[in-house]
Amino acid sequence: MSGGHEHEHDVEYTAPLGETELRVKALESLLTEKGLVDPRALDELIDLYEARVGPRNGARVVARAWVDPAYRKRLLENASAAIAELGFTGRQGEDMVVLENTPRVHNMVVCTLCSCYPWPVLGLPPVWYKSPPYRSRAVLDPRGVLREFGVAVGDEVEVRVWDSTAEVRYLVLPERPPDTEGRSEEELAALVTRDSMIGVGRPKAPERRPR
Amino acid sequence: MNGVHDLGGLHGFGPVVAEADEPVFHAEWERRAFALTLAAGFLGEWNIDMSRWAREQMPPARYLAASYYEHWLWGLEHLLVERGLLTREELEARVAVLRRGEAR
Numbered sequence: 448m449s450g451g452h453e454h455e456h457d458v459e460y461t462a463p464l465g466e467t468e469l470r471v472k473a474l475e476s477l478l479t480e481k482g483l484v485d486p487r488a489l490d491e492l493i494d495l496y497e498a499r500v501g502p503r504n505g506a507r508v509v510a511r512a513w514v515d516p517a518y519r520k521r522l523l524e525n526a527s528a529a530i531a532e533l534g535f536t537g538r539q540g541e542d543m544v545v546l547e548n549t550p551r552v553h554n555m556v557v558c559t560l561c562s563c564y565p566w567p568v569l570g571l572p573p574v575w576y577k578s579p580p581y582r583s584r585a586v587l588d589p590r591g592v593l594r595e596f597g598v599a600v601g602d603e604v605e606v607r608v609w610d611s612t613a614e615v616r617y618l619v620l621p622e623r624p625p626d627t628e629g630r631s632e633e634e635l636a637a638l639v640t641r642d643s644m645i646g647v648g649r650p651k652a653p654e655r656r657p658r
Numbered sequence: 659m660n661g662v663h664d665l666g667g668l669h670g671f672g673p674v675v676a677e678a679d680e681p682v683f684h685a686e687w688e689r690r691a692f693a694l695t696l697a698a699g700f701l702g703e704w705n706i707d708m709s710r711w712a713r714e715q716m717p718p719a720r721y722l723a724a725s726y727y728e729h730w731l732w733g734l735e736h737l738l739v740e741r742g743l744l745t746r747e748e749l750e751a752r753v754a755v756l757r758r759g760e761a762r
Contacts, residue, residue: 464756467728468687473752474735475690477744483701489693497682497689538696559666561710562726571692574684575676577726582665584674595674610666613706 501570504535505618506639508568509650510632512545513623523547526618530568540567540616546609546646547620553600554607555593555646556617557585563611565618569641576645586610596647619646627653662718688727695734703741712736 464472478484508530512519522529526543530536543565546554558564559582564572575581584592589606593599600606609617621643627635630653642648665671683689699709712733716724724732738744 469753469756471687471691484697492693492696493689573680575674579665579671580674583668583671586666
C-alpha cells in the first residue's frame with residue numbers, strides 16, 4: 448500500500464484501521480475469494496459513478512428542454528424516454544418524472560425514507576440530501592430549508608415537495624435564466640447546477656458578453 | 659412500515675449543512691462499500707426493496723448515529739448472511755484476522 452519503503456512507513460504512518468474499514472475489507476476479501484465479486488468490476492463501478500455519471504448529464508437534459516420546445520414537451524410527458532434519447536439510462540432512473548418550475552410553482556425533491564435520487568442524470572446524492580436534517584425538514588418547513596440554501600421564494604409561489612420512492616425518481620426542470628437569448632445549448636448547460644435540478648438552488652446567471 | 663428511517667416531519671435535527679465542492683466519496687472504504695453493494699446486488703439474490711428493508715433493520719440508535727455508507731454496509735452484511743452467501747462466523751473471523759494484521 449505504501450510504495451517503496453514499506454517497512455519504515457508501516458510503523459510511521461499506518462494507523463490501525465477503523466472498525467468500519469476493517470469490515471469492508473473483510474467483506475471484499477471474502478466475496479472475492481468466493482468468486483462472488485470481481486475487484487476489477489468494483490473499480491469499474493467506482494469509476495463510473497465517481498467520474499462519468501453526474502449532474503452534467505442532467506444539465507444537458509435541462510438545456511435541451513430550454514432550447515427545444517418539442518423535446519421539453521416529450522420530457523414532461525414521458526421523462527424516462529426523453530432522457531434516454533440523450534443516452535442517459537440505467538440504475539435508479541428507470542422511472543423518471545420531470546417537474547417543471549414556473550413563475551407560480553417551485554418544485555423541490557427529497558427522499559424522507561432514505562436516499563432515492565435519479566442517478567443517471569444527477570449521479571450519487573450529496574451527503575446533505577441523505578442526512579436527517581434535510582429528510583425531516585424538507586416536508587415540514589420547505590421554505591425554511593430553501594432559505595438556508597439561499598433560495599428566496601415569494602409568498603405568491605406555491606412550493607411543491609416531492610418525496611421520492613424506490614420506483615419513481617424526480618428531476619426538477621428549473622426556469623431558464625433571464626438574458627440568455629441566443630446562448631448555445633452548451634453554454635446553457637454550464638449554467639445548470641445540481642442543486643437547481645433538486646429544487647434547492649437556481650441556475651447560475653450568465654456572464655455578460657462584451658458588446 | 660414506520661421506524662427511525664421514516665424521518666419526514668421530525669423535529670430536532672438542526673439545519674441542513676451542505677458541503678461546498680463535495681466529493682462523491684469521502685473515504686476509500688465508502689468507494690468499496692458502494693461498489694460491493696452494487697456488485698453483490700448483481701448476483702440477483704435480492705431486489706432494491708429487500709436491500710432498503712435490510713438497512714432499515716439497523717437498531718434505531720445505531721441508525722441515527724451511523725453514516726450513510728455504514729447503513730449500506732450493515733444491510734449488505736445482513737443480506738449476504740440471510741441468503742447463505744456468507745456466514746456470520748466467517749465474516750467475524752476475517753475481521754479478526756485483519757484486525758490482528760493491522761495491529762502488528
